[in-house]
Amino acid sequence: MKTSIIVPLYNQLPFTKGCLESINRTTPDGVEIILINNASTDGTTEYLASLSWITVISNTKNLGFSGACNQGIKAASGEWLVVLNNDVLMATGWLSGLQSAASRWKLDIVTPAIREGEYNYDLELYGCEFTSRLRNVIRRGKANGICFMAHRRVFDKIGIFDENFRIGQYEDKDLFLRAALAGFKLGTVGCAFIHHFGSVTQNAIKCARIDKPYALENKAYFIRKWNLTWWQRALRRNAEKTSNTFHSLRERMLYGHTLLEKCINGRLSYE
DSSP: OOEEEEEEEOSOHHHHHHHHHHHHHHSOTTOEEEEEEESOOSSHHHHHHTOSSSEEEEESSOOHHHHHHHHHHHHOOOSEEEEEOSSEEEOTTHHHHHHHHHHHHTOSEEEEEEEEEOOOSOHHHHHHHHHHHHTTOEEETOOOTTEEEEEHHHHHHHOSOOTTSOSSSSHHHHHHHHHHHTTOOEEEEEEEEEEEOOSHHHHHHHHTTOSSOHHHHHHHHHHHHTTOOHHHHHHHHHHHHHHHHHHHHHHHHHHSOOSEEEEETTEEEEO
């Protein structure tokens, strides 16, 4: 299956380098890789120009996550499209794991297992041990905007990211909700594993002193768009929390891991 990888980015060159190096090391030949550079000013532009094995789309201003991803989706030629943040590292077998999971469980959108936070472990050893234990584990109906693989038919039917979500946040939740309501199958699986440093680009934007609280604006827009009352939002939160707690306890008890793990201040938590 022809696959395209789409990575939107804004500055944070060291993370972009690590991400691309891990993609290059773990991804087979023939995969299309598209980087969307949202007007970076830290040497990212020059670095990307030195790489002959990727396609680069350069913007003169920051179009945000939605705008950049949409550019990549429109430019991609793959049947399957992988969208991922630039502050991730890929473990060996991550792409084949997503592909096999999509085929096995008839998924239209599939997300790998993720360990987030401090990078204080051996990714290859941990990823290999993790996927060997959790290769048959799936959380149905769950996906994560950090990294997901979607079939092109999803975008053909429901459209691309809603660019009314400014800069970033909530656009992935909106996309996954539209996909689920359209009848597409989503899942997070244990047969693929990546590391996510966490909110790197968002923190960079905050440091750049963006003048408006875009996260709150996006949340308000999401609520208006879906006409959600306070009670509906409370019920959704409680249902999601209950579901995550159930899956987390079950996975931890049976396999010693969970599909989402976080390491903060040296302490590993399971979610």
